[in-house]
Amino acid sequence: MAWKRKDLVSMQDTEAAEITEVLDTAESMKEIATREIKKVPTLRGKTIVNLFYEASTRTRTSFEIAGKWLSADVINFSGSGSSAEKGESFLDTAKNIEAMSPDVVVVRHKAPGGPALLAKHLKCSVINAGDGAHEHPTQALLDLLTIRQKKGHLEGLNVTIVGDITHSRVARSDIHAMRKMGMTVTVAGPPTLIPPACQDMGVKVSHRLEEAIAHADVIMMLRLQHERMTGGFIPSLREYSRVWGLTLDRLTHCRPDVLIMHPGPVNRGVELSPEVADSQYSVILDQVTNGVAVRMAVLYLLAGSRAA
Amino acid sequence: MLDQAGLDRALTRIAHEIVEQAGGADLALVGIKNRGETLAERIAEKIAGIESKRPAVGALDITLYRDDLGSRAEQPRVRSTEIPFPLKGITVVLVDDVLFTGRTIRAAMDALMDLGRPRVIRLAVLVDRGHRELPIRPDYVGKNLPTSRKESVAVMLREHDGQDRVVIQEPEEGEPEPEARRAKMKDGRVPGTPTSRNEE
Numbered sequence: 100m101a102w103k104r105k106d107l108v109s110m111q112d113t114e115a116a117e118i119t120e121v122l123d124t125a126e127s128m129k130e131i132a133t134r135e136i137k138k139v140p141t142l143r144g145k146t147i148v149n150l151f152y153e154a155s156t157r158t159r160t161s162f163e164i165a166g167k168w169l170s171a172d173v174i175n176f177s178g179s180g181s182s183a184e185k186g187e188s189f190l191d192t193a194k195n196i197e198a199m200s201p202d203v204v205v206v207r208h209k210a211p212g213g214p215a216l217l218a219k220h221l222k223c224s225v226i227n228a229g230d231g232a233h234e235h236p237t238q239a240l241l242d243l244l245t246i247r248q249k250k251g252h253l254e255g256l257n258v259t260i261v262g263d264i265t266h267s268r269v270a271r272s273d274i275h276a277m278r279k280m281g282m283t284v285t286v287a288g289p290p291t292l293i294p295p296a297c298q299d300m301g302v303k304v305s306h307r308l309e310e311a312i313a314h315a316d317v318i319m320m321l322r323l324q325h326e327r328m329t330g331g332f333i334p335s336l337r338e339y340s341r342v343w344g345l346t347l348d349r350l351t352h353c354r355p356d357v358l359i360m361h362p363g364p365v366n367r368g369v370e371l372s373p374e375v376a377d378s379q380y381s382v383i384l385d386q387v388t389n390g391v392a393v394r395m396a397v398l399y400l401l402a403g404s405r406a407a
Numbered sequence: 408m409l410d411q412a413g414l415d416r417a418l419t420r421i422a423h424e425i426v427e428q429a430g431g432a433d434l435a436l437v438g439i440k441n442r443g444e445t446l447a448e449r450i451a452e453k454i455a456g457i458e459s460k461r462p463a464v465g466a467l468d469i470t471l472y473r474d475d476l477g478s479r480a481e482q483p484r485v486r487s488t489e490i491p492f493p494l495k496g497i498t499v500v501l502v503d504d505v506l507f508t509g510r511t512i513r514a515a516m517d518a519l520m521d522l523g524r525p526r527v528i529r530l531a532v533l534v535d536r537g538h539r540e541l542p543i544r545p546d547y548v549g550k551n552l553p554t555s556r557k558e559s560v561a562v563m564l565r566e567h568d569g570q571d572r573v574v575i576q577e578p579e580e581g582e583p584e585p586e587a588r589r590a591k592m593k594d595g596r597v598p599g600t601p602t603s604r605n606e607e
Contacts, residue, residue, distance in 0.1 A: 102481070102482070103481070123484070124484070124485045126487065127468065127485040127486055127487040127488075128485065129487075130487055130488050130489070134521070134522060135522075135523075136521055136522075138521070139471040139472065139518075139521065140471070140472060140517070141471040141472070141476060169471075396485075399471075399482060399485065400482055402476075402477060402482070403476065403477065403479065403481055403482030
């Protein structure tokens with residue numbers, strides 16, 4: 100048994116054995132989704148609070164479904180329309196929620212390190228559901244689960260992450276997790292969207308899409324977050340799409356068994372052409388399905404960490 | 408307490424009893440992981456030799472239904488449940504290696520009920536060692552083994568342990584209390600070493 104932590108805050112701090120433990124547990128959880136009655140009594144009487152200060156549909160829903168299938172009570176608390184707008188500090192809000200005795204707080208916040216701060220100050224378990232451009236650990240775990248299911252293993256695989264690496268918490272978590280699992284990671288994108296410190300994370304950097312994806316077992320296309328494209332990073336969406344968009348034509352130069360992944364939501368016609376998004380290479384919906392299983396696994400493992 | 412031939416004879420007898428009582432009704436065996444699954448496979452083989460038809464075999468992991476989750480130092484590993492047939496209206500024989508407190512069987516029945524509504528659930532165990540904590544009794548028993556609470560019963564099967572054998576193990580001096588020891592062995596099992604799989 101490898102899992103002993105109270106919290107899941109980052110992939111940088113998580114060890115390979117712990118990642119494997121989550122993936123193995125998630126593998127067993129998948130069966131529950133196939134049942135007619137999708138519920139097991141495991142977390143009966145436990146309370147999970149989803150504390151989301153940033154917009155999210157998929158991640159919040161995924162955590163909510165995961166908690167409910169395990170019979171926990173799940174409460175959603177969104178930053179907008181709450182006491183945060185009345186001037187209450189992040190930590191005060193969290194302490195108030197803790198005073199209502201939840202067992203797990205799932206937090207998304209625009210500030211990098213927000214979840215780590217809560218983990219330090221709260222007695223309950225804290226799960227990072229995305230903190231600014233820092234990390235999104237459960238996304239990395241569901242990506243690894245999807246790759247392991249499709250490829251049968253992780254070690255030795257070549258993964259290319261394409262797009263806006265600078266602003267991507269998904270890329271950061273994926274890079275940490277994939278390196279720990281013995282995978283080779285290449286990042287590709289316009290120089291303005293690749294942080295200079297990338298090499299320190301042990302990844303290769305490429306500024307040509309064809310070259311970067313030629314030998315990839317997995318291509319991870321990131322969403323171009325146009326809400327963050329106000330700093331003159333790219334000339335225009337159309338030009339970005341022409342240079343960095345993945346089309347069927349460009350896929351002809353890839354391995355025939357390549358997997359196309361995307362953390363969602365997809366901008367069809369920008370980073371991915373619709374034909375690629377719906378092609379046999381795409382495992383984007385498998386990622387979403389696996390997201391629930393991974394979050395069930397994490398909730399289960401964390402619930403046991405505070406027992407003794 | 409049971410050697411290879413004794414263990415095999417016990418399974419043969421259980422198979423005959425199951426066939427006789429089922430009387431041609433739709434039958435499935437569901438083994439409780441891990442050794443129960445192996446025993447269910449073996450009993451199914453024997454039934455196939457008696458009847459023309461081999462009953463369906465499924466495997467059940469009861470971890471998510473345990474009544475002691477959250478009271479242990481670590482979460483036990485979740486294994487997968489594989490029951491690839493509908494349970495509605497059939498006779499299900501639960502199979503486990505050792506029947507002890509009855510708590511595993513309670514969990515297994517809850518798990519089965521969540522998956523469907525069998526017509527009948529029966530219970531087959533290789534060893535009944537007593538000390539029930541719940542009103543549960545087996546329908547088919549390989550061997551009744553009176554034990555003290557401190558002892559543990561080790562069921563070894565060649566698929567897991569390289570040999571077929573059942574032995575009672577005395578607690579060693581200075582060992583922790585049985586409750587703690589059982590938990591330790593169940594989770595910290597070293598592959599290849601014979602360990603008890605006593606129901607908790």
